[in-house]
Amino acid sequence: ALTSAQVRRVRLHRAELLDHVPLWYRAQALATKYGGWLDEDLPQVALENFQDAQYYGEIGIGSPPQPFMVVFDTGSSNLWVPAKNCSLISWCLLKDKYDWERSSTYVPNGTAFEIRYGTGALSGFTCDDAVTLGGLRAENVTFAAAVKVPGVLNNVRFAIARFDGIMGMAFSSIAVGHVEPVFKVLVDQGKVAAPVFQFDLRRHAAGGGELLLGGVDPTKFQGPLTYVPLTHKSYWAFDMGGVSLDGLDYCGPQCSGIADTGTSLLAGPAAAVAALNRAIGAVVIPGGEALLLNCSDAALAALPPVTVRLNGKAFVLNGPDYVITVAAMGQRQCLSGFMGINLPPEGPKWILGDLFLAKFTAVFDMGKARVGFAPAA
Numbered sequence: 001a002l003t004s005a006q007v008r009r010v011r012l013h014r015a016e017l018l019d020h021v022p023l024w025y026r027a028q029a030l031a032t033k034y035g036g037w038l039d040e041d042l043p044q045v046a047l048e049n050f051q052d053a054q055y056y057g058e059i060g061i062g063s064p065p066q067p068f069m070v071v072f073d074t075g076s077s078n079l080w081v082p083a084k085n086c087s088l089i090s091w092c093l094l095k096d097k098y099d100w101e102r103s104s105t106y107v108p109n110g111t112a113f114e115i116r117y118g119t120g121a122l123s124g125f126t127c128d129d130a131v132t133l134g135g136l137r138a139e140n141v142t143f144a145a146a147v148k149v150p151g152v153l154n155n156v157r158f159a160i161a162r163f164d165g166i167m168g169m170a171f172s173s174i175a176v177g178h179v180e181p182v183f184k185v186l187v188d189q190g191k192v193a194a195p196v197f198q199f200d201l202r203r204h205a206a207g208g209g210e211l212l213l214g215g216v217d218p219t220k221f222q223g224p225l226t227y228v229p230l231t232h233k234s235y236w237a238f239d240m241g242g243v244s245l246d247g248l249d250y251c252g253p254q255c256s257g258i259a260d261t262g263t264s265l266l267a268g269p270a271a272a273v274a275a276l277n278r279a280i281g282a283v284v285i286p287g288g289e290a291l292l293l294n295c296s297d298a299a300l301a302a303l304p305p306v307t308v309r310l311n312g313k314a315f316v317l318n319g320p321d322y323v324i325t326v327a328a329m330g331q332r333q334c335l336s337g338f339m340g341i342n343l344p345p346e347g348p349k350w351i352l353g354d355l356f357l358a359k360f361t362a363v364f365d366m367g368k369a370r371v372g373f374a375p376a377a
Helices: 023-033 152-160 182-188 270-279 297-301
Strands: 008-014 055-061 066-073 079-082 107-117 120-133 136-148 165-168 196-201 209-213 226-233 236-239 242-245 256-259 266-268 290-292 306-310 313-317 323-328 331-336 338-340 350-352 360-365 370-375
Touching: 008 066, 008 196, 023 338, 066 079, 079 120, 107 136, 120 182, 136 182, 236 370, 242 270, 266 270, 270 338
Parallel strands: 066 165, 079 136, 226 236, 256 350, 266 338
Antiparallel strands: 008 055, 008 209, 055 066, 055 120, 079 165, 107 120, 120 136, 196 209, 196 360, 226 370, 236 256, 242 306, 266 350, 290 331, 306 313, 323 331, 360 370
């Protein structure tokens, strides 16, 4: 068994959203992230769904380490932060920026970096340098120094976000340039006790929780972990046994999913989610959001449970678990956390974001290609 000293910890911060990001925007961003499609009449967006990400933590890049706040995202694989030569009149004005001239371990790479996001691309160049997190140091990590973010709206939203960049924690097969993600570099260099990391996300309690590297902390969950094997090493993707309410399944045959810490949503096929939202009594309003007209605590507690089945075990979400509360014109509004999105036929059908992962702790086992879930303690 691993000792507590062998499991390294990164404190996570949880940001209360300062502005309500429309659900159509989040859905379009998720469709872009996973190569899906939506109704062409919806407005186009350029950047991923990270404008709504709520959990982020600190890493360091270079020698001595330059600090950055990043979203730890299991739905992507690249690490990128703003470059010192990004445009100071736009998205990176108040961000920490990577200065390669201040790092003694910087190695020029020279490869252009670009991730396409619908109407444009986040672009910059790749570098090699040391990355530190949780007291661990990965040498010679290839990452991107971002110079340009496309679109006025994305520039504004990213400028006010509380994080500087993204650290992907999926597999190299989906990374731009097929570079090795930071955690995989730590594993290959023998810096962690085991090729495992765990997310302990806290939605309502003080603080944001922890990212644990190199092992499992059983005090963070209740009962045994239920493991699901990965269907392939790209995203953290796996087969599911169904998504149901009152005995009716909304997932269908060949049900599958992704565990994605980079989004707060619970996303599924558009038609299935529309039916699910009707079943919980949500009313679709302009913009595609599903609004619950009665937003009282008692009404949320009375909503029907939704069950996600993983490897034969039922993971039950109650009303307060799958509802997002936002402030609108001084009033509290309750929105369904289920969002419709259509992904390619060969891809997973459901994306289990932070609304699911805050209730059920997730253990990502890279060595055995599996994800484990258990109720959070």
